[in-house]
Amino acid sequence: MISKNCFIKYKKLCVTALYIFVALFVYSCRKDIEAIPAKSYDPTVGVVSQLKDDQAFMPGKYIFFQVLQQPDAIDSAASVSINVFGKFSSDINGTPVNAGNILIDHSLAINSGPGNVYQYTYDQNSLSKGKASMGHYIDVQVEGSNAVEPLTKKLYVPVPIFLKDLYKSVSTISNNKSYHVSWNADPQNMFGKVLIQVDYYAGLSVYHNAANPASVKSLVYVAADNGNFVIPAADLQRFPVSSYVSISISRATDNSWPTAKGTIEYIAVSSSLSSPILVEN
Numbered sequence: 001m002i003s004k005n006c007f008i009k010y011k012k013l014c015v016t017a018l019y020i021f022v023a024l025f026v027y028s029c030r031k032d033i034e035a036i037p038a039k040s041y042d043p044t045v046g047v048v049s050q051l052k053d054d055q056a057f058m059p060g061k062y063i064f065f066q067v068l069q070q071p072d073a074i075d076s077a078a079s080v081s082i083n084v085f086g087k088f089s090s091d092i093n094g095t096p097v098n099a100g101n102i103l104i105d106h107s108l109a110i111n112s113g114p115g116n117v118y119q120y121t122y123d124q125n126s127l128s129k130g131k132a133s134m135g136h137y138i139d140v141q142v143e144g145s146n147a148v149e150p151l152t153k154k155l156y157v158p159v160p161i162f163l164k165d166l167y168k169s170v171s172t173i174s175n176n177k178s179y180h181v182s183w184n185a186d187p188q189n190m191f192g193k194v195l196i197q198v199d200y201y202a203g204l205s206v207y208h209n210a211a212n213p214a215s216v217k218s219l220v221y222v223a224a225d226n227g228n229f230v231i232p233a234a235d236l237q238r239f240p241v242s243s244y245v246s247i248s249i250s251r252a253t254d255n256s257w258p259t260a261k262g263t264i265e266y267i268a269v270s271s272s273l274s275s276p277i278l279v280e281n
Helices: 004-025 046-052 127-132 202-208
Strands: 061-069 080-088 102-104 108-110 118-121 137-142 151-156 171-174 179-182 193-200 219-224 228-231 244-257 264-273 277-280
Touching: 046 193, 046 219, 046 244, 046 264, 061 137, 080 102, 080 127, 108 118, 151 244, 151 264, 193 228, 202 244, 219 228
Parallel strands: 061 264, 171 277
Antiparallel strands: 061 080, 080 118, 102 108, 102 137, 137 151, 179 228, 193 219, 193 244, 244 264, 244 277
């Protein structure tokens, strides 16, 4: 039996790792997800490519507004992280170029960082304003440069996802019974669909039981954003008893804006992922 202190330690480790995975993985999501080297990660649009059923979707110029909730408590400030990413690749050689500042709602200015890559994480001073944007349109402006055309457009940020019945530090799931997932729907969801994943916590699972496998392929579903989905028992059987998994749901917005210097994608993804869930018989 894992001790409480050890569990808390590993929970924090796994949640941190999963946060990084979701924040950076959205580009590489596919039907059967396997680990890929960190250098291959790019925080773009795997969720969008799944919802659009377009695996070749790989924009060279984009702004990505990401909301991630780890629901330890309903809508607690600590449970929500909001990030903005941006990259504008040269049409000539594909290397990132400076596009001037990115402005969010005419107030938040994001400068390019090392390698001309843009990244901003809302802190405690700005998080409340970021959370207020969920379920609403925000103004997103690219100031532009010699290589990138200026652009100002609105972007809809999907409603935050609340995973009902999973607001506990530890939940359980049976691997021989179908599991009903429920969440709050978003009537303005651009695609009318959500991406649902069941992922294996390798480190925590092996720590809890050394006989557990080092990896298990994830379950990935695209479902209607109607607030209800049943994960079949036959699918859950791939996760062994005594292992740990997480359930996540994502929805997205994607707008393509042609300019004289190439198309710029405005993307917003709202995701929610559960705490570790113990698999039982």
